[in-house]
Amino acid sequence: MIGFLLRRALWFAFTLWAVATLAFFLMRAAPGGPFTAERSVPPSVELALRARYHLDWPMWKQYLSYIGPLELGSRGAFTGDGTQTFGGVLAGDFGPSFKYRDFSVNDVLAQSLPVSLGLGLTALFFAIVIGVSAGVLCALYPRGKIDFGVRLLATAGVAIPNFVLASMLILLFVFLLPLLPVAGWGTLQHSILPAAALGAPVAAYIARLVRAGLFDALAQDYVRTAIAKGMPTHIVVLRHALRAGILPVVSYLGPATAAILTGSLVIEKIFFIPGTGQHFVNSALNRDYTLAMGVTILYTGLVFFLNTVVDVIYTLLDPRIPLEEA
Amino acid sequence: MAPAAALLAGIGWAMAVASQSHRPPADFTFNNNSEVSTLDPASVSSVPEGRILRGLYEGLVIRDPKTFAILPGAAESWEVSDDGLRYTFHLRPSQVWSNGDPLTAEDFVSSFRRVLTPTTASPFADFLDAVVGAEDFQAGRGPGGNANWDSVGIRAPDALTLEIELGSARPYFLQLLATTALLPVHMKTLREMQARFPGSWNAEWLKPENLVTNGPYTLASRRINDRIRLERNPRYWDVDHVAFRTIDALAVEHWGTALNLYLTGGCDWLDGSVPPLYVGKLRDREDFRLGNSPYLGLYFYRINCTQPPFDDARVRRALSIAINRDVICEKLLKAGQEPCYTFVPWGKLGPYESPLAEEQTLARARRLLLDAGYSAERPLPRFTVHYNTAESHRDIAEYVASVWRLALFADVGFANQEWKVWLDSQNRLDYQISRSSWIADYPDASSFLGIFTSDNPNNRTGWKNASFDSLMMRSDRELDPQRRAQLLAQAERILLDEMPAIPLYSYVSQNLVNPRLGGFFSNPLGEQNPKFWYFKSDDELWQDRRKRVGAMEIVEARGPAAGLYSKAAESGAR
Secondary structure: OHHHHHHHHHHHHHHHHHHHHHHHHHHHHOOOOOOOOOOOOOHHHHHHHHHHOOOOOOHHHHHHHHHOOOOOOOOOOOOOOOOOOOOOHHHOOOOEOOOOOOOEHHHHHHHHHHHHHHHHHHHHHHHHHHHHHHHHHHHHOOOOHHHHHHHHHHHHHHHOOHHHHHHHHHHHHHHHOOOOOOOOOOOHHHHHHHHHHHHHHHHHHHHHHHHHHHHHHHOOHHHHHHHHOOOOHHHHHHHHHHHHHOHHHHHHHHHHHHHHHHHHHHHHHHOOOOOHHHHHHHHHHOOOHHHHHHHHHHHHHHHHHHHHHHHHHHHHHOOOOOHHHO | OHHHHHHHHHHHHHHHHHHHOOOOOOOEEEEOOOOOOOOOHHHOOOHHHHHHHHHHOOOOEEEOOOOOOEEEOOEEEEEEOOOOOEEEEEEOOOOEOOOOOEOOHHHHHHHHHHHHOHHHOOOOHHHHOOEOOHHHHHOOOOOOOOOOHHHOOEEEEEOOEEEEEEOOOOOOHHHHHOOHHHOOOOHHHHHHHHHHOOOOHHHHOOOOOOOOOOOOEEEEEEEOOOEEEEEEOOOOOOHHHOOOOEEEEEOOOOHHHHHHHHHOOOOOEEEOOOOHHHHHHHOOEHHHHOOOEEEEEEEEEEEOOOOOOOOOHHHHHHHHHHOOHHHHHHHHHOOOOEEOOOOOHHHEEOOEEOOOOOOOOHHHHHHHHHHOOOOOOOOOOOEEEEEEOOHHHHHHHHHHHHHHHHHHOOOEEEEEEOHHHHHHHHHOOOOOEEEEEEEOOOOOOHHHHHHHOOOOOOOOOOOOOHHHHHHHHHHHHOOOHHHHHHHHHHHHHHHHHHOOEEEEEEEEEOEEEOOOEEOOOOOOOOOOOHHHOEEOOHHHHHHHHHHOOOOOEOOOOOOOOOOEOOHHHHOOOO
């Protein structure tokens, strides 16, 4: 287990480095820059701005100063006329944002990440509760009306994009039945519609996985034995079959988290939620080099970490699966 | 079970963090369209920042929200010498900053000095370039080879007097002083933050807990992509005339979301360009009708004048004449935009009137093209129309291209690019015809015509004309409004003869605004001063509705029925 985690940590570091490096050079290869605007600034002002953010340095120097806490010039990095050097990613300092000039990237992420995590976790919770219950219902009453209905809904849930679902939910629960706030963030009511819209496709997928997993498990010998012993069906399903049947769901949680994180940018826009998802897209469009880098590195780390957690949970649920192959 | 518990705990934690920042709704909430990029007056220009900055700070003079006439701000009076070169401002006595420090003329001197200092990198330093010595100071030139502030004509002979000396007269200098770029900042805080946070003072001095301002409101809180909360500044000299105790500025970018919020009472005012799809639904509502009026913005196509065949003015004019702007405004946009044939939108601005555009007939367009050597037999070489990715730009480009194809036998292609790529191509003159727009910096014709001077970074057409440049320079120094208008008209005549760009339509401001909001005027700069806003009482609302001509659909006027208005308004002083 410890060896596995160590190896994972090494890969983690390598992945982060590779992603950061690629993103760094890709961002700067895109046409236009952070100070390109419809009202052009005088050339002298643009020079001063570029100097302030060290965009006048050669690329390798910018890269090194971004990555690590290196002393690279007497003129302090990112400070205008101060002397302190910008910390660099290795020191946990993502630098100042180019677009939100009154904030550092660390500030921006600290403000928005709890919001996105709150939204994502609520959506995930919603998806798991609905998805697993629906899947279990199907397994309890196979090939009946409930099974058919759930499968229909699940297919629809996977097929309908979340922004369409969001619009339908708004129409239904805000304008037809005025129950919930239409947009914004801050209270539990605010999170219901966006979490449902974000979690629905995941719930649909989970329902299908659970159903298939349970059907599989119900055909196993140990389940047949349990039924033959005279154990009631619902106990067999919930206690014995579900443990094996839920395994595909656990391995799906990694990709599901990624889907929720990246899917949240549309939902955040529609429901006006100040999360990280919007920065993911907008920072690239704004050529906000530092913020784009920060969000990319953060998401890489997050997805990698969650996948590792899923792998560990996987072996805990089913000891037959060795960690190495997970 | 453990993962489920962890998940629930996570949700609980995130919700707790999220609700910490949740506050009860403000007295007044509006949508500011996007997140402001900074609250530093020296570095921002756009409309969203302007609304917040006007709430937080007050300059020497301010603009009347309805007429744009100059009103006293931090200065209660001023004198201008007859030659227009010397301005003397008298500050209100016993005026203070939000932290209690006295506001003095020296604050304005140091703020203006900051704008002119090269490391500030203010895009608006040129607003002050008429001031004696300012250009030298900015360029680091001086008597001894060094930048010398003493030779710049901005002085404070005493705490309440500010003198500004210009090298050459600027007829619109007071209007420049009323822009957000020249608002005063509290230099003491700025220096303190520089000492305390050498690495991040740029951000620290603008945080709600540190920012010191002199306007009707102070900054209470700020969350990116969410809202900025303003709170009435009890130390503001005119606080009795400020009605709302709190104002929230939302940063909703998605128009549909903003509309949803407006319709469910989440905000009381939103503006921005309404998608044509919605215009029909909103047209008859009183809250939409009242908010529509001319806006000082021009939608036009830049032409790259450095390449054949567009280096020939006749070709450029032919392209312009062939376009039927009525179709664009009535069939594509629908919200009251006005066809435009001149370089100053709406064809007039204050005392200025644009010269008449040439006759717009297809025969004339073909004639011009024939003169340039192109006809059905010898068509124009293939060219592309370049625009930034957006549905409305695509629709207009497709229409314009179809006209050029059918009427002028041109072979036209399209190139759409993402915003920054599009800007970059335009800057490098890597286009043939490119969609553009321009919004006035200040209400004066020179704000539009000036971008076509040879050395203006916003020219971006490669077009240069010496007599145009000299006319613009002379108009900048001409104090007599009549003669100045003539000079500007001559300059615009040259533009119309040369057509380095094709004007298409003039903008309208499109507001959806709670009928109860008073002190709000839909104006050609989209400029609002939060100081003047208040809620009308039922009585006043009824009076206003009665005065109105024409039938409109009455909508709910949210807000306290007894109004929420300034003390002065209550005593009938308004």
